Amino acid sequence: MKPSRLPQLLPMLLLLLLPTSIALAAPAAVQADDFPTSGRVEYVLECMQKHDGKYEYLYKCSCVVDRIARALRYDDYVAMSVALRNQSLAGERGGEFRDEVSVRNMASKYKEIEAGANKACAVPQR
Amino acid sequence: MSFQSRLTCLAGCLAGSLALIAGAAFAADSDTAKLTKDPKNWAMQAGNLNNHRYSELKQITSKNAKNLTVAWTFSTGVLRGHEGGPLVIGDTMYLHSPFPNKVFAIALEDQSIRWKYEPKQDPTVIPVMCCDTVNRGLAYANGKIFLQQADTTLVALDAKTGNELWKVKVGDPKLGETTTNTPHVFKDKILTGISGGEFGVRGRITAHDINTGKVLWKAYSTGPDNELIVDPNKTMTWTDGKMAPIGANSSLKTWQGDQWKLGGGTTWGWYSYDPDLNTVYYGTGNPSTWNPRQRPGDNKWSMTIFARDLDTGMAKWVYQMTPHDEWDYDGVNEMILADIKVKGKPRKALVHFDRNGFAYTMDRVSGELLVAEKYDPVVNWATHIDMKSGRPQVVAKYSTDKNGPDVNTKGVCPSALGTKDQQPASYSPRTGLFYVPTNHVCMDYEPFQIEYTAGQPYVGSTLSMYAAPNSHGGMGNFIAWDAGTGKMVWSKPERFSVWSGALSTAGDVVFYGTLEGYLKAVDLNGKELWKFKTPSGIIGNVTTWEYKGKQYVGVLSGIGGWAGIGLAAGLTKGNEGLGAVGGYKDLAKYTELGGVLTVFALPDR
Numbered sequence: 001m002k003p004s005r006l007p008q009l010l011p012m013l014l015l016l017l018l019p020t021s022i023a024l025a026a027p028a029a030v031q032a033d034d035f036p037t038s039g040r041v042e043y044v045l046e047c048m049q050k051h052d053g054k055y056e057y058l059y060k061c062s063c064v065v066d067r068i069a070r071a072l073r074y075d076d077y078v079a080m081s082v083a084l085r086n087q088s089l090a091g092e093r094g095g096e097f098r099d100e101v102s103v104r105n106m107a108s109k110y111k112e113i114e115a116g117a118n119k120a121c122a123v124p125q126r
Numbered sequence: 127m128s129f130q131s132r133l134t135c136l137a138g139c140l141a142g143s144l145a146l147i148a149g150a151a152f153a154a155d156s157d158t159a160k161l162t163k164d165p166k167n168w169a170m171q172a173g174n175l176n177n178h179r180y181s182e183l184k185q186i187t188s189k190n191a192k193n194l195t196v197a198w199t200f201s202t203g204v205l206r207g208h209e210g211g212p213l214v215i216g217d218t219m220y221l222h223s224p225f226p227n228k229v230f231a232i233a234l235e236d237q238s239i240r241w242k243y244e245p246k247q248d249p250t251v252i253p254v255m256c257c258d259t260v261n262r263g264l265a266y267a268n269g270k271i272f273l274q275q276a277d278t279t280l281v282a283l284d285a286k287t288g289n290e291l292w293k294v295k296v297g298d299p300k301l302g303e304t305t306t307n308t309p310h311v312f313k314d315k316i317l318t319g320i321s322g323g324e325f326g327v328r329g330r331i332t333a334h335d336i337n338t339g340k341v342l343w344k345a346y347s348t349g350p351d352n353e354l355i356v357d358p359n360k361t362m363t364w365t366d367g368k369m370a371p372i373g374a375n376s377s378l379k380t381w382q383g384d385q386w387k388l389g390g391g392t393t394w395g396w397y398s399y400d401p402d403l404n405t406v407y408y409g410t411g412n413p414s415t416w417n418p419r420q421r422p423g424d425n426k427w428s429m430t431i432f433a434r435d436l437d438t439g440m441a442k443w444v445y446q447m448t449p450h451d452e453w454d455y456d457g458v459n460e461m462i463l464a465d466i467k468v469k470g471k472p473r474k475a476l477v478h479f480d481r482n483g484f485a486y487t488m489d490r491v492s493g494e495l496l497v498a499e500k501y502d503p504v505v506n507w508a509t510h511i512d513m514k515s516g517r518p519q520v521v522a523k524y525s526t527d528k529n530g531p532d533v534n535t536k537g538v539c540p541s542a543l544g545t546k547d548q549q550p551a552s553y554s555p556r557t558g559l560f561y562v563p564t565n566h567v568c569m570d571y572e573p574f575q576i577e578y579t580a581g582q583p584y585v586g587s588t589l590s591m592y593a594a595p596n597s598h599g600g601m602g603n604f605i606a607w608d609a610g611t612g613k614m615v616w617s618k619p620e621r622f623s624v625w626s627g628a629l630s631t632a633g634d635v636v637f638y639g640t641l642e643g644y645l646k647a648v649d650l651n652g653k654e655l656w657k658f659k660t661p662s663g664i665i666g667n668v669t670t671w672e673y674k675g676k677q678y679v680g681v682l683s684g685i686g687g688w689a690g691i692g693l694a695a696g697l698t699k700g701n702e703g704l705g706a707v708g709g710y711k712d713l714a715k716y717t718e719l720g721g722v723l724t725v726f727a728l729p730d731r
Binding site for chain 2: 036038039042078079082086089092093095096099100101102103
């Protein structure tokens with residue numbers, strides 16, 4: 001890489017680092033509440049499905065995703081929930097999610113936040 | 127049979143055999159290359175013969191890409207990793223799925239399914255697939271769709287009806303041989319490869335007649351000269367700063383005893399073809415096992431770029447990138463053919479971003495090595511490629527061979543996933559640059575002694591992977607590369623590795639997908655213009671086409687870790703749960719659930 005390109009790159013690097021470190025250090029402090037409607041609907045549909053599609057979970061799952069949205073920026077929620085989902089990814093490439101400490105930390109942090117939201121919204125853990 | 131019908135047959139059969147003779151004599155080209163010249167189509171997995179993954183379409187531009195919106199979606203009904211992408215020819219899309227390798231013909235008009243094909247395959251093939259049950263997509267020629275199934279069956283389907291026309295088996299899953307690659311149609315032939323480098327298979331490619339499936343030639347990566355299809359005096363390789371013949375037994379003498387029989391050198395990547403030179407280009411994978419101490423020597427021709435005559439299979443030149451691999455740096459990644467200036471001089475070049483972290487620029491006519499530079503600065507296993515010998519200068523402390531079995535070699539960059547795996551880069555003839563999805567991951571690697579058992583993994587190494595230390599903390603980058611100088615132009619950091627194939631267009635937009643599931647559009651400076659969250663991580667390749675005056679962009683998502691998994695399960699049950707019974711029942715005609723192709727377009731004004 002040409003050294004002259006570095007200054008252009010640095011802001012991009014910082015942009016990437018900043019939200020990650022904030023999300024991991026103090027998720028509750030981030031009050032962006034920036035989830036798009038599609039992100040919330042997606043969460044609710046999946047969550048309802050997990051609970052046999054019972055109508056009461058429309059309310060309970062909405063409650064959960066609203067709480068998660070208050071705790072995390074949407075981008076961080078996406079990355080952290082992906083980190084959790086892919087812990088069991090098959091094959092060699094699953095190692096990227098299982099071996100890397102920061103990814104494992106993202107996964108466990110997300111698990112903790114979701115568990116807290118579930119508890120507050122009377123959703124049994126599944 | 128009546129006399130009348132016998133007469134008819136006589137005339138008809140005669141005409142038929144005449145046509146066959148004519149076909150053999152003139153080796154009529156398929157229509158594939160011609161179809162790729164119309165940018166409305168996406169007629170090959172890479173868009174064209176050169177592996178460019180570039181489109182002339184320019185309705186979607188760097189100015190309006192921010193307005194892209196979902197046009198339609200299609201689910202394959204399979205919940206495993208979805209690689210490759212759709213083909214579009216005229217008013218029809220052809221889409222594949224991972225194992226069980228379903229094929230759909232979809233009407234672009236209303237997304238209804240014209241036909242569906244699902245082969246019967248023995249599920250015992252699944253455990254012998256090293257890296258998920260992926261399939262990298264279909265091929266098309268002369269009214270036929272070609273599918274390379276996981277169980278190594280190559281099948282030709284009638285593109286209008288989905289009926290089977292012919293099938294041939296190119297390997298044996300009981301020996302650990304499977305297939306994941308797309309078949310490639312070049313001129314009048316269809317070429318396919320083999321996977322199973324983790325099972326001690328012997329890599330090769332086969333060329334088949336597109337009309338019958340008959341094997342026309344078969345060329346191994348390892349073994350005696352006649353099975354390699356090389357001419358010891360005419361097949362050339364880079365030697366002491368110039369091209370020289372490879373000589374007799376070039377492969378055999380680089381293996382101990384008959385280890386070449388389990389030598390690996392598999393061929394599951396993206397091939398390309400230059401019609402003017404009548405030459406096909408592809409790479410070979412790692413030597414088996416991953417424990418390098420067990421296979422002394424250079425292990426030729428694993429980890430090699432092959433240039434072969436399409437008609438005979440004869441190798442014109444070869445270049446081994448990673449002699450005696452010690453890190454699983456497969457050489458199968460795409461071979462991109464581009465006419466560019468290299469160090470100021472116009473060249474017919476071949477550009478290859480290898481797993482080993484070096485980007486190679488070769489003269490594709492002669493096979494000369496022109497440029498070999500790191501395309502991620504963290505690459506550390508070799509200091510550089512010695513341009514005279516063409517060999518990497520390996521750093522002793524990262525040599526898993528020197529450190530030996532049962533020693534954990536730490537901090538090797540890149541990891542076994544490579545600085546880039548198969549996810550293909552894009553070349554824009556407009557900018558002359560390459561847009562490359564990469565990994566930014568390092569590893570600890572510990573080889574161990576292993577015995578070969580047919581059909582069992584022959585890996586012999588444990589490893590652990592992590593984000594490149596002392597960098598931005600993420601595990602991927604999306605970069606722009608100048609292959610004429612071997613320099614990075616820009617690099618856009620990503621939190622996870624970028625495992626989707628890129629697309630560049632005449633609208634000066636570059637697309638790629640991320641493991642979070644975002645499809646992203648960036649401008650020519652790498653500035654993000656737009657992103658959209660699809661239902662799962664993206665390891666498919668971005669494609670574009672035009673239908674009824676509108677440009678579309680589509681990408682498969684699906685890597686496991688499904689945001690929509692509950693949704694998928696629920697919808698197949700029809701009336702459970704979501705209360706939209708009737709609607710979803712109708713939907714069944716149009717879609718299945720699972721991996722999702724999401725299609726985008728600009729909104730109507």
